[in-house]
Every structure is written in structure tokens, then in C-alpha cells.
Amino acid sequence: xxxxxxxxxxxxxxxxxxxxxxxxxxxxxxxxxxxxxxxxxxxxxxxxxxxxxxxxxxxxxxxxxxxxxxxxxxxxxxxxxxxxxxxxxxxxxxxxxxxxxxxxxxxxxxxxxxxxxxxxxxxxxxxxxxxxxxxxxxxxxxxxxxxxxxxxxxxxxxxxxxxxxxxxxxxxxxxxxxxxxxxxxxxxxxxxxxxxxxxxxxxxxxxxxxxxxxxxxxxxxxxxxxxxxxxxxxxxxxxxxxxxxxxxxxxxxxxxxxxxxxxxxxxxxxxxxxxxxxxxxxxxxxxxxxxxxxxxxxxxxxxxxxxxxxxxxxxxxxxxxxxxxxxxxxxxxxxxxxxxxxxxxxxxxxxxxxxxxxxxxxxxxxxxxxxxxxxxxxxxxxxxxxxxxxxxxxxxxxxxxxxxxxxxxxxxxxxxxxxxxxxxxxxxxxxxxxxxxxxxxxxxxxxxxxxxxxxxxxxxxxxxxxxxxxxxxxxxxxxxxxxxxxxxxxxxxxxxxxxxxxxxxxxxxxxxxxxxxxxxxxxxxxxxxxxxxxxxxxxxxxxxxxxxxxxxxxxxxxx
Amino acid sequence: xxxxxxxxxxxxxxxxxxxxxxxxxxxxxxxxxxxxxxxxxxxxxxxxxxxxxxxxxxxxxxxxxxxxxxxxxxxxxxxxxxxxxxxxxxxxxxxxxxxxxxxxxxxxxxxxxxxxxxxxxxxxxxxxxxxxxxxxxxxxxxxxxxxxxxxxxxxxxxxxxxxxxxxxxxxxxxxxxxxxxxxxxxxxxxxxxxxxxxxxxxxxxxxxxxxxxxxxxxxxxxxxxxxxxxxxxxxxxxxxxxxxxxxxxxxxxxxxxxxxxxxxxxxxxxxxxxxxxxxxxxx
Numbered sequence: 046x047x048x049x050x051x052x053x054x055x056x057x058x059x060x061x062x063x064x065x066x067x068x069x070x071x072x073x074x075x076x077x078x079x080x081x082x083x084x085x086x087x088x089x090x091x092x093x094x095x096x097x098x099x100x101x102x103x104x105x106x107x108x109x110x111x112x113x114x115x116x117x118x119x120x121x122x123x124x125x126x127x128x129x130x131x132x133x134x135x136x137x138x139x140x141x142x143x144x145x146x147x148x149x150x151x152x153x154x155x156x157x158x159x160x161x162x163x164x165x166x167x168x169x170x171x172x173x174x175x176x177x178x179x180x181x182x183x184x185x186x187x188x189x190x191x192x193x194x195x196x197x198x199x200x201x202x203x204x205x206x207x208x209x210x211x212x213x214x215x216x217x218x219x220x221x222x223x224x225x226x227x228x229x230x231x232x233x234x235x236x237x238x239x240x241x242x243x244x245x246x247x248x249x250x251x252x253x254x255x256x257x258x259x260x261x262x263x264x265x266x267x268x269x270x271x272x273x274x275x276x277x278x279x280x281x282x283x284x285x286x287x288x289x290x291x292x293x294x295x296x297x298x299x300x301x302x303x304x305x306x307x308x309x310x311x312x313x314x315x316x317x318x319x320x321x322x323x324x325x326x327x328x329x330x331x332x333x334x335x336x337x338x339x340x341x342x343x344x345x346x347x348x349x350x351x352x353x354x355x356x357x358x359x360x361x362x363x364x365x366x367x368x369x370x371x372x373x374x375x376x377x378x379x380x381x382x383x384x385x386x387x388x389x390x391x392x393x394x395x396x397x398x399x400x401x402x403x404x405x406x407x408x409x410x411x412x413x414x415x416x417x418x419x420x421x422x423x424x425x426x427x428x429x430x431x432x433x434x435x436x437x438x439x440x441x442x443x444x445x446x447x448x449x450x451x452x453x454x455x456x457x458x459x460x461x462x463x464x465x466x467x468x469x470x471x472x473x474x475x476x477x478x479x480x481x482x483x484x485x486x487x488x489x490x491x492x493x494x495x496x497x498x499x500x501x502x503x504x505x506x507x508x509x510x511x512x513x514x515x516x517x518x519x520x521x522x523x524x525x526x527x528x529x530x531x532x533x534x535x536x537x538x539x540x541x542x543x544x545x546x547x548x549x550x551x552x553x554x555x556x557x558x559x560x561x562x563x564x565x566x567x568x569x570x571x572x573x574x575x576x577x578x579x580x581x582x583x584x585x586x587x588x589x590x591x592x593x594x595x596x597x598x599x600x601x602x603x604x
Numbered sequence: 605x606x607x608x609x610x611x612x613x614x615x616x617x618x619x620x621x622x623x624x625x626x627x628x629x630x631x632x633x634x635x636x637x638x639x640x641x642x643x644x645x646x647x648x649x650x651x652x653x654x655x656x657x658x659x660x661x662x663x664x665x666x667x668x669x670x671x672x673x674x675x676x677x678x679x680x681x682x683x684x685x686x687x688x689x690x691x692x693x694x695x696x697x698x699x700x701x702x703x704x705x706x707x708x709x710x711x712x713x714x715x716x717x718x719x720x721x722x723x724x725x726x727x728x729x730x731x732x733x734x735x736x737x738x739x740x741x742x743x744x745x746x747x748x749x750x751x752x753x754x755x756x757x758x759x760x761x762x763x764x765x766x767x768x769x770x771x772x773x774x775x776x777x778x779x780x781x782x783x784x785x786x787x788x789x790x791x792x793x794x795x796x797x798x799x800x801x802x803x804x805x806x807x808x809x810x811x812x813x814x815x816x817x818x819x820x821x822x823x824x825x826x827x828x829x830x831x832x833x834x835x836x837x838x839x840x841x842x843x844x845x846x847x848x849x850x851x852x853x854x855x856x857x858x859x860x861x862x863x864x865x866x867x868x869x870x871x872x873x874x875x876x877x878x879x880x881x882x883x884x885x886x887x
Contacts, residue, residue, distance in 0.1 A: 239882060279671060443683070
């Protein structure tokens with residue numbers, strides 16, 4: 046298993062190089078997990094991608110590097126402290142890097158000889174492939190799929206010439222990866238929505254959710270999705286609500302700042318009982334915060350966002366498979382319970398790419414519109430908000446049945462008309478809230494990982510999942526005493542498995558990518574269970590396996 | 605005689621409110637156009653005018669204050685078979701919803717927007733709206749604009765609207781003509797309907813409008829944008845009413861490949877195999 050970093054300034058082409066290199070690795074039989082660390086600028090600064098690859102599935106990044114490809118000295122200076130003693134720095138011969146680990150090559154000269162100085166990254170890609178004994182079999186087809194047609198040949202030549210610059214130094218046996226996908230978290234969310242039959246997506250571009258909008262735009266005509274780049278996030282969510290009222294499976298997506306603008310309409314979907322899925326791809330806040338970086342600090346915000354009281358569900362996405370399956374599930378649950386469902390992702394998950402077993406769309410539980418959608422009548426007048434035992438009223442679609450469908454952001458009677466009756470108010474508030482009773486029956490308990498006899502329990506949610514699991518595996522190699530509960534469904538909070546382990550373990554440690562321990566607060570509130578220690582990170586850089594191991598080491602004095 | 609398809613319910617408006625005439629005229633127009641009520645969605649935001657959809661037997665969507673236009677546009681995008689009509693006030697349309705007004709003009713979805721413009725905030729009891737008259741420092745009025753008065757006709761024209769009209773609740777025949785033309789217009793159609801607020805607007809009264817409104821005559825060419833801009837800037841001793849501007853242009857649906865076939869989006873299904881093929885592209 047290897048861990049390498051490709052770094053340079055924004056505009057140096059690191060992103061394209063990485064995409065090609067990752068595909069080469071995957072096609073030649075590697076699993077991989079790549080994170081992207083970039084600045085909120087178009088040119089200059091320092092960006093890098095960090096690619097971890099090996100012959101077993103990977104779910105997180107590690108800090109220690111086996112190699113660095115440095116376009117500039119900054120890359121070397123920023124990351125050399127993480128490079129292992131026997132690691133390498135691949136760079137052009139002109140760079141001023143005084144390090145015994147440096148492999149200086151005529152990258153620029155080779156590119157210049159090919160007549161296009163910009164293919165320097167492909168020369169380096171070739172050199173890296175040789176170093177790791179990755180064959181060039183798939184290079185031509187991958188370049189064709191990735192680059193503009195007129196750039197394919199010169200880049201292929203560059204890769205071949207780079208390949209001849211170095212000797213092989215690393216080797217691992219390949220594994221079968223033809224049943225694996227290679228994609229980012231946001232792409233997986235998009236595919237999940239497509240598999241669930243999304244017909245309408247509206248959003249305003251905001252990092253790190255924008256690639257979701259780009260995905261839907263690209264699939265719009267072939268997958269029958271109306272995609273609207275709205276004038277602002279308020280319009281985006283109100284459009285999704287309008288489309289959903291008209292019977293279209295609808296979703297909106299944004300980051301915390303945009304979600305802040307959506308808050309009033311979230312409550313509208315709640316009181317009007319209109320199915321809605323809103324994705325919050327979190328970044329560090331408050332306000333503009335760190336636009337291109339990561340955090341899990343919107344949890345307490347999204348579970349309480351909007352005035353008044355109404356049922357909602359929040360699902361934290363843990364990995365790329367969750368992005369697919371839980372997005373599809375969220376769209377079904379929103380329809381089934383006629384309420385807003387919020388998906389919590391973050392920049393780390395959104396932008397990281399990984400190999401993941403091919404998604405099985407037959408495993409998706411769809412919720413097709415009930416019979417009421419087309420069979421509702423208007424004699425007697427249709428009650429959009431009919432009082433029922435479980436609070437769920439038959440949902441008709443305008444124009445699809447004789448029923449006239451009226452919905453209202455005001456408090457309303459069963460027919461959807463404004464009311465100020467105290468009796469009806471109580472009936473409607475209760476009706477909406479009891480929908481949660483049925484929903485709670487189908488919540489998914491947090492995933493347990495580790496030793497069932499554990500005395501020390503880590504708790505986390507969302508995208509820290511991979512790092513937590515790998516840290517638990519490493520800790521258990523020495524003392525088989527660690528377990529972890531990682532929440533996906535997080536609001537309402539499923540507490541059964543947590544209560545079970547809380548009686549067994551000695552200490553509970555919450556591991557979160559925020560400064561205040563928001564999951565620990567929620568657990569305290571919902572389960573009356575206190576976490577004993579916290580491992581928190583909020584510098585905008587994702588908590589790694591190593592951060593957790595170090596955190597545990599530092600806590601050990603306190604156990 | 606058969607009962608008409610569209611009928612009205614009791615309202616919560618003040619006696620003498622201009623909204624009554626608009627409600628009555630709209631109901632008559634809908635009966636005349638004979639679209640089944642199930643195919644009509646009346647959308648509103650919040651405010652006295654926005655309650656219109658509560659009082660007619662059609663599908664109704666009472667959304668958030670200022671946010672009726674994006675919701676209405678999306679309803680139409682989702683189901684092209686529906687006739688989508690927004691009834692809401694000047695505060696909802698031009699104040700709270702100003703950004704949406706601007707961009708829904710540009711979007712040109714085939715929806716109709718009736719702004720019940722009484723130049724005041726009624727439901728909150730008498731604050732100035734964007735269209736209230738400018739303040740006269742010598743004669744302090746309760747509700748006037750310290751800043752510039754918003755000109756919705758001019759803004760709509762500047763933003764590229766393809767149907768811009770004005771009417772008056774006191775001239776039901778004219779209003780009905782404007783409503784029918786607006787509903788039939790393919791694309792976003794705006795009718796700014798001047799109406800008195802009997803409770804709070806003591807300046808722009810029924811008599812005030814009655815004296816000033818003047819239907820555009822045959823010499824006005826509604827396809828001439830410059831002429832429309834000139835008429836849009838007239839708001840004083842005479843207020844021109846009628847279709848200031850109308851222009852045939854591609855609508856939202858005409859520009860979107862996913863809507864080209866005119867099959868309502870809500871009726872479309874993508875075969876499972878196509879979804880699986882898309883997933884496999886990431887192998």
C-alpha cells in the first residue's frame with residue numbers, strides 16, 4: 046500500500062494529472078482513495094491531491110507519504126516532513142530541492158522536446174507509473190476519455206517518454222477491480238438520485254456542492270432531469286418544493302451558507318408536508334468560512350433549522366456507498382412520510398474519489414406515489430391534510446386525479462385552507478409530529494466496528510467513518526479493546542445500539558470534525574449518555590487515521 | 605344552466621377591497637377559458653392578494669412571502685399540462701420577492717403573474733410598498749416612499765419580459781381582456797393590476813385611479829419596445845393601461861432538451877437499464 050502526493054499551484058493541472066493517474070491505477074488492479082486539498086482561487090497558491098493505493102479496499106487517507114511529485118519547491122517544503130525516510134520526491138531537474146530523497150528528472154526538457162511544455166505532468170505521470178510498475182496498457186483509452194482529442198497523442202507520447210526516464214522501485218500484485226467504480230462522493234449522490242428517479246434539481250453554485258449541480262446538468266437530457274441554476278438558494282429550495290408539489294421527485298443542494306438561506310422554506314416543506322430532499326455539503330463556517338475545506342459543524346444547525354416545530358429527518362453520509370444508497374433512500378423516505386430529509390455530506394467526502402463496489406440499483410427501495418396520487422376524488426372535496434392514525438395523509442398530485450390539491454404555508458385545515466382554529470391547530474401539529482413514530486421504526490442503527498468486548502467506544506458520524514474504522518483496527522492489533530459506533534441516520538437519533546454499548550464500556554470518546562462536539566451534545570440530549578473524552582478537529586483539514594491514533598495516545602494519560 | 609366549473613368561497617378581505625373585482629373577473633375568465641379546474645394551479649405568496657387562490661375552486665399553492673414565482677415556475681416545469689397563475693401583491697412581488705421577479709422574467713417559464721398592486725402593504729396595516737408614491741415633504745402621508753418608487757413595468761421590460769400589461773380593478777372588462785391575453789401568452793406574462801386599498805391607502809383611491817387610467821389606443825404598437833418603455837414611464841395625471849409590450853420568444857421549455865417532447869416531466873420514466881449504463885460509465 047502506497048501513499049503519494051501530487052502538488053503544485055492552482056492552474057498547474059494537478060487535478061487532470063490526478064484524474065488520469067487514478068484511472069491508470071484502477072485499471073491496472075489497484076484500489077485507491079484520493080483526497081483533494083485546494084485553495085479558493087483559480088490560479089496560484091498551493092493545491093495538492095493525495096492518492097493512497099493498494100491491493101485492498103481503502104476508506105480513508107493517511108498522513109505519512111511514500112512519495113511526492115512536486116511541481117514547485119512549495120510542494121516540497123509544505124509536505125517533506127510527512128515523507129518517509131525511504132520515500133521519494135519526483136521533480137524537475139531545475140528545482141532547488143536539497144534532499145537525498147529527491148529524484149530529479151528532465152521533465153521540462155522532455156516536454157519541450159515534444160513541442161508542448163504543458164505535457165510536463167504527463168511526463169511525470171509516466172515516470173510515476175514506471176516507478177510503481179504500472180503497465181501502460183490502458184493509457185491510450187484513458188487519455189481519450191479524459192482529454193480533448195487533439196491533446197491525446199502528445200500526452201501519450203509524454204507518458205511513454207516519462208516511463209523511460211526511471212526504473213521500477215515498487216511493486217504490488219494487482220487485484221481484480223473490474224467490478225469497482227471510481228468516483229467522487231458528489232458523483233455518487235448524483236447517481237443515487239438518478240437511480241431513485243429524480244426529475245428536478247435546483248441549486249445555486251456553492252463550494253463544495255457545485256459538482257452536484259454540474260453532474261445533474263450533464264445528465265439532464267439523457268436522464269430526464271430538469272436542472273435549474275436558480276438566482277439564489279431561496280429560489281432553489283422553493284423551486285424544488287414547487288416541483289415536488291407537482292409530483293416530480295425533487296432535490297436541492299448547497300453548503301451551509303446556502304442552507305442558511307433555505308431555512309424558512311425548509312419549514313414550509315414541513316408544514317405543507319411536501320416531500321423534499323436537501324443536501325448540505327458542509328464546509329467550515331460560519332459565514333463564508335473556508336470555502337474549499339471540510340468540517341462537520343452544521344449538525345446542530347440542520348436538526349433545528351427553521352422556526353416552529355415539524356418533523357424532519359437528517360442522514361449523515363459516511364462513505365461513497367452511503368452517498369448512493371442513502372440518497373436514493375432519502376428521496377423515498379421524503380415521499381413516504383411527506384417531510385423534508387436533509388443529507389449531510391462535506392467537502393472531504395464530496396471531492397474525494399475512491400474505488401467502491403459497483404452500485405446495485407436493484408437494491409434501492411423506491412417509494413412510488415401511492416394510489417391516492419391518481420385515484421383521489423373531489424366529491425367530497427379532497428382533503429390534502431386528512432387526519433389519519435399515523436399522520437400520513439393520502440397525497441394527490443395536481444392534474445393527475447379529479448382532486449383539487451391545495452397546500453399552505455399557513456396553518457391549515459384538512460382541506461389546506463387557512464385556519465385560526467385552536468382545535469385544528471392542535472390536530473395538525475399532532476398529525477405532523479406523529480409521522481415520526483412510524484419513521485423511527487425504520488431508522489438504521491449506527492454501524493458497529495471493532496471488538497464486541499470493547500471497553501473503549503469511539504462514536505462518530507458521517508465522513509469520519511473510514512478513518513475511525515481504520516484507527517480501531519490498528520488499535521485492536523495491540524489491545525483488542527476498541528469499538529466504534531458510526532451514525533448515518535442521525536436525526537431522529539437511533540439510540541438502541543448506543544445504549545447497549547454504553548452499559549458495557551468504560552469510556553466513550555466522541556470523534557468529530559468540529560470544535561464543540563455536536564454529536565456528543567445530541568447524544569446527551571437524546572440518550573442521556575455523556576461522552577467522557579473528545580477528539581475534535583476544526584482546522585478545515587479532514588481528521589486522518591493518524592489524528593485519531595494520536596488523539597487516543599494523548600488521552601491515554603487520562604484513562 | 606350548469607354550475608360553472610370555477611366558483612368562489614367566502615373571503616377574508618375588507619368590504620370594498622379591489623381584490624373582489626379581481627377575484628370575480630379571474631373566476632369569469634377561467635370559466636370562459638374552460639380549462640378544467642384540476643388542470644389549473646393558482647399560486648400565491650403571503651398577503652391579502654395572495655389569498656386569492658384560497659377562494660377559487662382550483663388547485664392551490666399558498667407558499668412563502670415573496671417566493672411564489674420560483675415555486676410557480678417549477679410547478680409548470682414539472683408538469684407542462686398545468687395552467688399556472690400567480691396572484692399576489694406588490695409587496696410580495698416587488699419587495700420581498702424582488703430578486704425572484706427579476707430572474708423569473710429572464711427565465712420566461714410559461715406562467716402568468718397577476719400583481720394586485722394597491723401601492724401599500726395591506727395585511728400589515730399601512731406601510732409603504734415599493735410602488736407607493738414618493739413622499740412629499742410638505743404633506744406627510746402615512747405610506748409613501750422616501751426613496752424612488754419602483755416601476756415594475758419598466759423593470760420587467762429591461763429584464764426582457766415578453767408580455768407586460770397593466771390594468772385596473774375598476775374596469776372589469778379591460779381586466780378580463782388583459783387576463784385572457786396574459787394566460788394565452790406563451791412565456792412569463794405580467795399584469796400589474798392597480799387596485800384601491802380602502803382601509804389604508806388614502807392617496808391612490810378608487811377615484812384617483814378612475815380619473816387617471818386611460819386605455820392604450822390603436823396607435824400604440826405593443827411590439828415596439830421603445831414605445832412600451834415610454835408608456836411604462838407614464839404614471840401621473842394619466843396612467844396608460846393595456847398591453848404595453850408583447851413579443852413572441854422561445855419559452856423556458858423551448859430551450860431545454862429534457863422538455864422538448866412536451867411530455868410532462870412528471871410522466872417521464874428512465875429505464876432501469878439506462879441508469880445502470882450510467883453507473884457503469886464509472887467503472
